[in-house]
Amino acid sequence: MAAEPSVAPMTLTTVVASTRPGRVGRSVADWFTTRAAECDQFESHTVDLRELALPFFDEPHPPALRQYTRSHTREWSRIVEASDAFVFVTPEYNGGFPAPLKNAWDYLVVEWQHKPAAFVSYGGVSAGTRAVQMGKQVVANLRMLPIGPTVSIPFVSELVEDGAFRPGKIHETAAEQVLDELARTARVMRRLRGGTY
Numbered sequence: 001m002a003a004e005p006s007v008a009p010m011t012l013t014t015v016v017a018s019t020r021p022g023r024v025g026r027s028v029a030d031w032f033t034t035r036a037a038e039c040d041q042f043e044s045h046t047v048d049l050r051e052l053a054l055p056f057f058d059e060p061h062p063p064a065l066r067q068y069t070r071s072h073t074r075e076w077s078r079i080v081e082a083s084d085a086f087v088f089v090t091p092e093y094n095g096g097f098p099a100p101l102k103n104a105w106d107y108l109v110v111e112w113q114h115k116p117a118a119f120v121s122y123g124g125v126s127a128g129t130r131a132v133q134m135g136k137q138v139v140a141n142l143r144m145l146p147i148g149p150t151v152s153i154p155f156v157s158e159l160v161e162d163g164a165f166r167p168g169k170i171h172e173t174a175a176e177q178v179l180d181e182l183a184r185t186a187r188v189m190r191r192l193r194g195g196t197y
Contacts, residue, residue: 010084010186012042014120017090017101019050024122024156026050027165029089032120032151035175036087041183047079049100057106064109073107080111085186086144087178089120092131105138113143114193116185118178122153145185149177 014033018025029046036044054072061067068074090097105112117139121128129152136146151174153159159166167175 009041009043010190011082012036012044012085012087012182013079013083014044014046014087014089016046016048016050017088017098019100024160024165025089025091027160027163028120028122028153028156031165031167032087032089032175036179039179039183049104052076054104054107056103063107066110076107077111080108083115084190085116085182087118087120088135090128090131090135092121092123092126092128095130096134097131102138105142109142114189115144116182116189117144117146118150118182120151122156125154127152127154145189147181147185149174149181151175151178
């Protein structure tokens with residue numbers, strides 16, 4: 001995937017949704033971030049919600065007003081505002097996504113708008129697919145564009161060795177499809193937001 005001449009790379013932010021001890025989400029996210037770094041249309045980096053440590057939403061004003069009073073909100077706003085596209089790496093908890101991910105979405109409104117969102121899900125036999133279905137509804141309500149391609153990883157524990165995720169060919173192919181679609185949509189949506197095409 002070669003970048004167009006003289007076109008600035010876009011910022012792709014991969015968000016680790018699980019914050020629990022013993023999680024494998026960080027290893028999956030590290031793999032995807034490394035894979036995304038090979039795509040010269042993106043500058044790729046990871047935000048780990050465990051490290052970000054947002055408390056449950058604690059702003060006195062509705063987020064749409066952007067009248068932030070907390071330093072953690074301003075920092076999160078800066079990260080999201082600077083991003084052109086997102087990949088949410090999530091497990092499935094009781095048929096849905098983890099609470100820290102919903103909390104992170106709820107902190108902001110304007111900063112999410114008109115940006116594409118992709119999902120990498122993992123778990124047991126269901127591979128986290130119900131978390132993705134629910135997540136797409138939420139990001140669409142934030143006026144993001146949830147893209148079609150996803151990476152689904154069933155029986156993820158069998159693919160983690162010494163703390164590192166070892167993808168199969170099917171995961172690599174799915175990641176390439178996600179990155180291709182993100183690159184196409186992010187470029188157009190950056191223009192929609194009034195940025196550089």
